[in-house]
Amino acid sequence: MRARVFVTLKPSVFDPQGRTIVEALHSLGHTEVGDVRQGKYFELDLNVESAAAAEALATEVSQQVLANPVIESFRLEVDSESKAGRS
Amino acid sequence: MRARVFVTLKPSVFDPQGRTIVEALHSLGHTEVGDVRQGKYFELDLNVESAAAAEALATEVSQQVLANPVIESFRLEVDSESKAGRS
Amino acid sequence: MNFAVVVFPGSNCDHDAYHAVKHVFGQSAEFVWHKETSLGDADVVILPGGFSHGDYLRTGAIARFSPIMASVRAFAEAGKPVIGICNGFQILMECGLLPGAMLRNRDVQFHCEHVGVRIEQADTPFTGKASVGQMLRIPIAHGEGNYFAPPEVIAELEAHRRVIFRYASADGEVTDAANPNGSVHNIAGICNEGRNVVGLMPHPERAVELVTGSADGRVVFESVIQHGV
Amino acid sequence: MVFDSATLQRHGVTPDEYARIVELVGREPNLLELGLFSVMWSEHCSYKSSRVHLKTLPTEGARVVQGPGENAGAVDIGDGLAAVFKIESHNHPSFIEPYQGAATGVGGIIRDIFTMGARPIALLDSLRFGPVEDPANRRVVRGVVAGIGGYGNSMGIPTIGGEVMFDETYSGNPLVNVFCLGIARHDALVKGQASGVGNPVYYVGAKTGRDGIHGATMASAEFDETSADKRPAVQVGDPFMEKLLLEACLEVMQTDACVGVQDMGAAGLTCATSETGSRGEVGVEIDVMHVPQREAGMTPYEIMLSESQERMLLIVHKGREAEVERIFEKWDLHAVRIGEVTADKMLRIRDHGTLVAEVPNRALTDEGPVYRRPFAPPADMAARQRMPSVDATQLPVTLDALLRLLASPGIASKRWIYRQFDHMVRTNTIVLTGLGAGVVRVKGTNRALAMSLDGNGRFCQLDPRQGARLAVAESARNVACAGAEPIGATNCLNFGNPERPEIMWQFAEAVAGIGEACVALGTPITGGNVSLYNETAGAPILPTPVIGVVGVLEDASHVRSRVFQDAGLDIVLLGENHGELGGSAYLTTFLGTISGVPPALNLAAEGALQRFLVAEAGLGAITSAHDCSDGGFVVALAECCFDSGGIGADVDVPAASGDGEVGMAAATLFGESATRVILGVKPEASTALLERARSAGVAAQRVGATGGTQIRVAIDGVVAIECPVSEAEDRWTNGFSQWLESPPQRRG
């Protein structure tokens, strides 16, 4: 099973990387870009049988390790194919 | 408009971050986790009118700044709500 | 006194802390590998700087699971002095012994330079010999030292005088220009409720001999040595 | 022949070279064997174009503990300790992917040092970029600087200095040269050598992937389209893995369980196995099935040619395996036995037991082709050396001119760069970066080591031999300014395509110049690196030999920086001003040209000056020392005032006799005559100091005093430039970042 985890800074937390990117984009003339927030994206390959088990494991791993609850929140998607996304 | 961009290392490129996370998870007893790849996730607020324009802009910005085409690939989703995802 | 310097894979200021304690201050010091479970007969624990586990996921995120951390927690809960410097501070926050988290520096660059740091409180084991308002010139070396905590936590830290170090100009003004990384309220270091656990981003262990550019960090070590006798 | 010409071409093997391979192997090689030869005989590994010239370099001296030929050179620094150092280029990878290219360059040179059993204690970097008005170059600057920091900082090895210059020719060919220095006991130096038949060969570190398999060595027979897709052009560095390797290897080397150690750099496992075997005059046999692999289905060809980072090869004494394995386990590394040492001097490769390649080690390492490529000076040499005809108005000597020069990218403070490098970790740095040569104390002794990288492509473009001599002199002078005696040197030779006679001429001349200067200054070359083919569409880079000099300061407390320590000091100028503007930063800044003849260099006078600076270190008269280089006397003087807390300087210098009437003032103030140093001297000690200089044969004159808040410079009593220190310092401090952050301009 494959889980995808998205970790983002909470809205109240200032995102220095996002701000730097916005500034770079504005200086390149992309003034239509209003805001950018940068987060992290994880693809997990999980050796479990069911989508429910995958969801439970991914949630645990995200809470415990992948996200820091002081500044970040996460959401996840479970997907039973073994390959997610195209490249 | 809101665009979400997922940037991942190309499959052939070594991902030391993912490897470190897998090892940490294994040492915490999560041996069902087979593999982890770490990528970047961006949420862009775009002041454009149509989904098509948003897609075009997000693609350009991803190619130019968000992803490093030498080692990374990206995919994106455009979404007309102003807030994406739950937290 | 016995200092335990905990070594995580990727620690790289461990030797500097050891050198300061052992060779500059003549105390006894031991490295403690992170896979150990005992701190031996340590009187003070130092979590040194570096890039534990590469800091690839998040600074300090993985080190907090090291076997030694249970003993560090017990040591801290027993009221004994623990100091986390730079990555050590980040580990203390990740494991919940100190509140808050670090964001990337606001200019997203790594900064290595001497900065002005003002002593805010002199009633911790690591600042007892300093005076409130005293200015130190000591190095920082980090890419993620932009201290953040939710407003209610900041209010609580301020109300209980738990901000121990603050970035300030040479003449002691807390200004934005003196803030090298964007930390809320120019916070450079804090303590826990019991005041025995202190974390700071600047490197006092790099400023204990004049020949390296500053000896202003000595007061941190002299304080804890005095505290112990 | 079993290979078609396309296959040979893809492997970069000429028909003559192929014939030689057949002769050495005694039969037609198979594809894997051809691959082994192609990487080992590549320019990068075999030095086939450069070797005949490099052989002329002086490599011997009383202090040399290890000359060229091992992973790094080493010089004696007293107390049974050796300084182990080397420089490497990572130019091309840094162009493709600036962050990772630079980062893995740092990783590679660090491995070269700890492979020798030395603990790395300092890094330096020498960088060349195209002008950053162009956003493409800006991206390279930002990425390279971040990459060097990202790797070095994580390793906990301070990057204590470096240099950077800008020129259009580096736009498509940035240079990233990285230097590393470590410390080891002489008796604990480890060689990259295999010996002892039956001793096991171990592999440790990162798994082997398909990365870095050289484009020139791709073989159609084994690669279909999809496998080519799988082969990434860029390697991602893993400093955390390298930090573990460093600590674990040094711990293993403290036992005497290891016979030899070699890192896997260029040509990966092929180079590591054949070189250790060849140096030890033994054979090495491995089975690739034991090699840890990151991807499924890798062929022996891919495994042998992979250049994955952060991997080491160890030859272990039979019977000591468990001890070695245990130390690696402690660091979460798994050392695996992949083969053993044999008696027959062959490199033998098996795949699940089946023999897949068998060639004599020495054929790969020592019997490669050697070329004496033709060389001839470029046709336009005389034109290059002609000074442009100008009138005085084009050569301003004004406050504005000084400020513009101070803010120019080549001269402005490099704080924006070195602030991103942890330059203080390990608490040995005793001259902070930016204040002079890099200087680290050696804990456990009284000593310190000073080191500097220097190279001036402008001078070399005008006269490569002279430019190279000047680079050696400047590097050694920087070290001597700190008070240290220069004792050894390394070099990184960055040039264009050696198949072109004028490039080969530049190369040969530069090597000759390095040799002359190193002999005269007593700094033997202990190692180095050559990077050729740095050109785009036939336009080569400026010839850029970069020299690294290492010096010993007997008493670390005597160290000097460039900064004036006090007001009321005498300012003493050592050396003579010949008013030479040729190739100067001033000409480039104001006329936009690289022209003229580079400054003269009297190596005897240079040696005397350096010995004087070293001899004075313990005497206390000199409180600061700074050499005149880019920007000449006035820029050097201003730099002495910077970081001093605003101490000014008031000086009066004689007019230089140099390049004629027009531009006399500019030549006096901004000419770049070599062998000049500005000293801050205790006034009560200056008469005696001038006397000592005279008897040492060093020209010396008191030219003024420190104090006040202005930099005031007069020529023969007439004030030429007057400027508040604060204004000059502001322009100099912020010049670089302002320039980098100014609105981008697309050019061309």
Ligand SMILES: Nc1ncnc2c1ncn2[C@@H]1O[C@H](COP(=O)(O)OP(=O)(O)O)[C@@H](O)[C@H]1O
């Ligand atoms: N790329 C760089 N990396 C680190 N430090 C640098 C770099 N470039 C310049 N520096 C530092 O800035 C200072 C001035 O450099 P430079 O002008 O080349 O000195 P000098 O002319 O005396 O050789 C030195 O201390 C040098 O180490």
Ligand SMILES: [Mg+2]
């Ligand atoms: Mg220089």
